Amino acid sequence: MQYPEPIAQLIESYMKLPGIGSKTATRLAFYTISMENDDVTNFAKALIAAKRDLHFCSICGNITEEDPCIICKDQSRDQSTILVVEESKDIMSMEKMKEYHGLYHVLHGVLSPIEGTGPEDINIAALLTRLQQHDNVKEVIVATNASSEGEATAMYLSRLIKPAGIKVTRLAHGLSVGADIDYADEMTLFKAVEGRTEI
Amino acid sequence: MILSELKLHNFRNYEDLSVDFSPGVNVLIGENAQGKTNLLEAVYVLALTRSHRTANDRELIKWQAHEAALTGRVEKQGGSVPLELIFSSKGKKAKVNHLEQARLSQYVGQLNVILFAPEDLYLVKGAPALRRHFMDQEFGQMSNKYLYNSGQFRTILKQRNQYLKQLQFKQQHDRVLLQVLSDQLAAYGAEIIVARAAFLKKLEKWAQTIHETVAQHKEELTFHYVTQVKLDEPSSVEAVYQQLLDLYLNNETKEIEQGSTQYGPQRDDLRFLINQKNVQTYGSQGQQRTTALSVKLAEIDLMREQTGEYPILLLDDVLSELDDARQTHLLTAIQNKVQTFLTTTSLSGIAQQLIQTPTIFNISHGTLTKEEPQ
Ligand SMILES: Nc1ncnc2c1ncn2[C@@H]1O[C@H](COP(=O)(O)OP(=O)(O)O)[C@@H](O)[C@H]1O
Ligand SMILES: [Mg+2]
Ligand SMILES: [Zn+2]
Numbered sequence: 001m002q003y004p005e006p007i008a009q010l011i012e013s014y015m016k017l018p019g020i021g022s023k024t025a026t027r028l029a030f031y032t033i034s035m036e037n038d039d040v041t042n043f044a045k046a047l048i049a050a051k052r053d054l055h056f057c058s059i060c061g062n063i064t065e066e067d068p069c070i071i072c073k074d075q076s077r078d079q080s081t082i083l084v085v086e087e088s089k090d091i092m093s094m095e096k097m098k099e100y101h102g103l104y105h106v107l108h109g110v111l112s113p114i115e116g117t118g119p120e121d122i123n124i125a126a127l128l129t130r131l132q133q134h135d136n137v138k139e140v141i142v143a144t145n146a147s148s149e150g151e152a153t154a155m156y157l158s159r160l161i162k163p164a165g166i167k168v169t170r171l172a173h174g175l176s177v178g179a180d181i182d183y184a185d186e187m188t189l190f191k192a193v194e195g196r197t198e199i
Numbered sequence: 200m201i202l203s204e205l206k207l208h209n210f211r212n213y214e215d216l217s218v219d220f221s222p223g224v225n226v227l228i229g230e231n232a233q234g235k236t237n238l239l240e241a242v243y244v245l246a247l248t249r250s251h252r253t254a255n256d257r258e259l260i261k262w263q264a265h266e267a268a269l270t271g272r273v274e275k276q277g278g279s280v281p282l283e284l285i286f287s288s289k290g291k292k293a294k295v296n297h298l299e300q301a302r303l304s305q306y307v308g309q310l311n312v313i314l315f316a317p318e319d320l321y322l323v324k325g326a327p328a329l330r331r332h333f334m335d336q337e338f339g340q341m342s343n344k345y346l347y348n349s350g351q352f353r354t355i356l357k358q359r360n361q362y363l364k365q366l367q368f369k370q371q372h373d374r375v376l377l378q379v380l381s382d383q384l385a386a387y388g389a390e391i392i393v394a395r396a397a398f399l400k401k402l403e404k405w406a407q408t409i410h411e412t413v414a415q416h417k418e419e420l421t422f423h424y425v426t427q428v429k430l431d432e433p434s435s436v437e438a439v440y441q442q443l444l445d446l447y448l449n450n451e452t453k454e455i456e457q458g459s460t461q462y463g464p465q466r467d468d469l470r471f472l473i474n475q476k477n478v479q480t481y482g483s484q485g486q487q488r489t490t491a492l493s494v495k496l497a498e499i500d501l502m503r504e505q506t507g508e509y510p511i512l513l514l515d516d517v518l519s520e521l522d523d524a525r526q527t528h529l530l531t532a533i534q535n536k537v538q539t540f541l542t543t544t545s546l547s548g549i550a551q552q553l554i555q556t557p558t559i560f561n562i563s564h565g566t567l568t569k570e571e572p573q
Contacts (some may be wrong), residue, residue, distance in 0.1 A: 113365055
């Protein structure tokens with residue numbers, strides 16, 4: 001037996017979300033039907049509004065309602081450092097920490113030939129243009145993940161940016177704050193030792 | 200170390216199995232297709248989180264079931280450690296001491312096994328890939344760092360080969376990214392080459408002693424690690440990294456034309472020599488087998504040297520492949536030393552004489568019955 005078309009379409013839509021397979025999508029679809037009318041309407045409105053009202057900042061690539069985004073517009077922020085992240089949500093994490101006061105740049109991905117992602121497929125060109133136009137940038141901090149793709153992306157950026165006389169640094173990997181050495185796995189420790197900094 | 204208990208749920212043709220093993224020689228007797236290899240495979244999987252027979256974990260789950268569970272108890276010097284592995288359509292979960300491990304590399308190494316199957320007799324004669332697999336397999340069990348480095352290497356090699364193809368077909372043009380991938384590959388490649396060379400030196404020492412007794416001191420067995428780089432004594436990772444990097448840099452155009460990586464440990468090989476002659480080309484079939492046997496037995500000693508514990512030995516149908524003299528040698532070398540699981544359709548005369556107090560299990564259609572000693 002086939003599902004009625006409206007529910008089949010809903011299942012298909014849920015399946016487009018990352019990490020959701022047909023089983024979960026089916027569960028979500030049936031749950032949606034059982035929800036209050038208002039909740040469903042708000043849900044649908046939120047989806048449409050998010051897509052309609054949010055854009056990518058033309059300078060840094062962050063998601064924003066206004067272009068440029070509030071971070072790029074904020075002249076009180078340190079204009080001499082740019083922190084490069086993989087995704088917009090990484091900016092949220094950094095901002096929660098409240099210790100970084102410079103600017104950001106969002107790559108929207110990492111270099112991965114297997115995924116078909118080359119240098120032209122992520123937001124690298126805009127970063128280079130930005131550095132050419134603003135010669136007050138002294139340091140680029142690359143905060144991509146510690147995966148081999150994140151590392152390759154960091155090395156790639158460093159090779160392009162360093163010759164221009166701009167300092168390129170990498171976030172130290174290793175023990176997360178509060179992690180107990182006893183419980184850290186060997187590779188994390190190894191990385192932590194390798195990435196140690198002078199004090 | 201000793202595997203004292205094993206429980207299987209929906210693993211291959213075992214629906215529910217719960218068995219206590221002896222610390223000595225466990226003999227698994229059964230007709231073909233009853234589940235002998237499946238049981239050894241279960242022990243192997245419990246140790247390494249993956250099978251030696253298939254890369255597809257789905258095959259390990261009993262047909263029509265959704266989830267397979269393997270639990271075991273390992274007795275070691277430090278005490279007794281419960282291990283648990285669960286396979287489902289979502290992937291696998293590994294627990295040590297009931298605690299789920301975030302990475303499989305944290306789990307591997309709790310239980311060490313050495314598997315000896317008839318294919319291993321081709322270690323000397325077979326293709327180079329077999330010997331590389333052998334090195335990665337064994338050294339990965341002995342060293343977390345080796346396991347991590349070879350995993351990273353494989354990932355980056357795939358990326359680099361893919362990128363070379365994209366350059367070859369002009370879908371990509373940026374050579375800087377290629378150089379970054381070369382740099383990464385050279386860094387992990389150098390770690391692997393240097394580690395292999397060092398482990399092989401140690402393995403060679405153990406294999407020589409063993410081989411001398413089998414061949415009654417007439418033969419000297421030596422190893423030669425065949426690699427594209429020059430290895431100094433002692434070899435430094437930095438020097439190998441630099442050589443690999445140069446190879447990649449100097450052969451960029453050639454590698455792009457080929458669309459694949461031509462240099463690195465994925466091309467290396469291991470050569471066995473008896474009295475300085477290559478056993479693969481000049482050795483008799485007997486010498487090739489004796490060499491394979493010596494190397495396998497040497498692994499037991501190396502594993503103990505590296506980890507402080509003897510591993511568990513799994514012998515799948517090998518006795519029937521060996522003549523009396525080699526069976527005798529194998530059985531005397533392992534008895535009273537390592538816990539052994541041995542499968543066979545019937546125990547040969549020589550094995551019956553030699554195995555002092557075997558614990559015998561009869562296997563039929565995925566059920567085990569312990570034969571009570573008379
Ligand atoms: N996933 C599975 N579920 C159920 N049975 C399986 C599965 N995989 C293999 N088998 C069965 O296991 C048997 C093979 O067992 P095996 O241990 O290789 O035999 P042997 O005793 O000859 O070593 C075959 O009968 C095969 O049908
Ligand atoms: Mg079998
Ligand atoms: Zn912005």
